[in-house]
Amino acid sequence: MALELFVVSDFTGETAEHVARAAASQFGAKKAELRRFRYVNNDERGREVLEEALRSQAVIICTLVDHALRRWFVEEAEKLNLPIVDILGPILKILENRLGCPPLETPGLLRRLDEEYFRRVKAVEFAIKCDDGRGAELYEEADLVILGVSRTSKTPLSMYLAHKGVMVANIPLVPEADPPKGLFDLPPERVIGLTINTEKLSSIRKERLRILGLDADLSNYAQPERLERELDFSVAIMRRVGCKIFDVTNRAIEEVAQEVLDYLRV
Incomplete structure (x- = not known):
């Protein structure tokens, strides 16, 4: 059976999906199957995703911009021994340290209809x-x-x-x-x-x-x-x-x- 990749985001999940597809493509067709969980913006919804991931023994790839939600979600995934890749967390932390100011933590800024x-x-x-x-x-x-x-x-x-x-x-x-x-x-x-x-x-x-x-x-x-x-x-x-x-x-x-x-x- 194909490995399931859970793409989790508090907006549309396009960033996480692109990364997941790019990585999966390196292992040939049909080795991994993507499932998308968009607009995951609270603990309750996050818990539902984690329970589903546990049942499927999925790998989670997430782009959550809210710091508190992201930290909670990653910690809970690790408690369940679920492999998780936090794409934005490390980058936001480095930028915050170098720029001296916190991120806006507003989902969807990249796709704002301007x-x-x-x-x-x-x-x-x-x-x-x-x-x-x-x-x-x-x-x-x-x-x-x-x-x-x-x-x-x-x-x-x-x-x-x-x-x-x-x-x-x-x-x-x-x-x-x-x-x-x-x-x-x-x-x-x-x-x-x-x-x-x-x-x-x-x-x-x-x-x-x-x-x-x-x-x-x-x-x-x-x-x-x-x-x-x-x-x-x-x-x-x-x-x-x-x-x-x-x-x-x-x-x-x-x-x-x-x-x-x-x-x-x-």
Whole structure:
């Protein structure tokens, strides 16, 4: 049977869960099973969790910010010979000693719904509305508009940047369709282009066709001649806009995103 890991928190337990999953992953799949106990904020609820852990002979991983509750919970677990990992306790103690002041002991501060949080939510909603050429009427509100041919990671990059609070729209470029007229009225510093070498793009598109159950040899979608035409067309549009162009060949989304963020801060 799998070892049970009890994730115990006085809020949502995301921190403890991430740590537990990271540790459990080192032992392969199905070796450990997580059970979550959220909003454990009093002795009565804590006692219920400990009794359940004792019956299951579980390992407890907790993130309790209230000092008195945390100390009581850890001591009770040790009395029952239950293995327990107190994630926050040692860190809070060190910070308290070095900073010379006690912690606030307020659950959920990390996830408080503040202005920054709502800004990110708004940006994600905007990216969804303006994905793949949609929402042209909203482009003027965008912090950034991304151009590129199919399979240059426009959507993943848009969503990554949106989670950083950037309002992003993306537009696919194909020779058979004119780009939105409003594109050329945007300030070029608010537009970027993504390009990629033909060989890599062909490989990506062939894999996409394979996943869809289609024969890449029978499709124009991944043929070098077609790709060169698309890429030449896209670069011509980007130069007409006057935007910065990023080569995404063999590069991770995170790497490209960081360069784009650095560019936007200039």
